[in-house]
Amino acid sequence: MDRLLVGIVFLVGFAGLLFQRDLIKKVIALSIINSALVTLFILLGSRAGSEAPILREGRLDIVDPLVQALMLTAIVVGICITALALVLSYALYRSYGTTDTREIERLISEQEEQQ
Template sequence: MSVEILERLYGNIYYLTSVILFVIGFHTMLTHRNLIKKLMALNIMDTAIFLFFVAIGYREGGQAPILLPGVERFVNPVPSALILTGIVISVSFTAFALALVVLLHKHYGTIDSDEIIAIRGKKYV
């Protein structure tokens, strides 16, 4: 029984890992007040989803889908191609967010989200 569960888990190891990564990211995101750490958590979450997506297309022993003699098992190239785009998006998000963090630091003198809210709260309408 338990062996069966373990086997099933192992069979889905990529999915499992991605879910664990996602939860780690989500947890970090919610619990940490440092904006940089929040961004890192966001990236971990993104990576988890990328992993999940790529894993969909993976086939045991598959090769790159280039038509060469002798190559018969391909991995599905579509998810990998998509994730390339996804990574680009993620990078630009992060870059932009970091730029905002710099701006925030300039305005508030801190990158601690609670402190920022406290500072802003004073003159808040």
């Protein structure tokens, strides 16, 4: 059930990427895909046990700490990508005056025709 839910979130991200024409919404979609993946990994790790992986005497029923460490890195990477994507979107908005990808593509091909 929970895995199905993550799958739906994953697909929502892809749907956003494919059906939203706005630059910012595409960035949000990328962020959603990233979150779905992070959740998927954490879900996998949680199957191994039920307690946080802080080792103390008598505590053996811990979740997989490796995936948590990995996902910490993946989250950081995801933030970097989102930040950069937003910077690029802003730069595009400043030069084309719109955040609509179709409009930007049309302007680019118009410029090319003129040359």
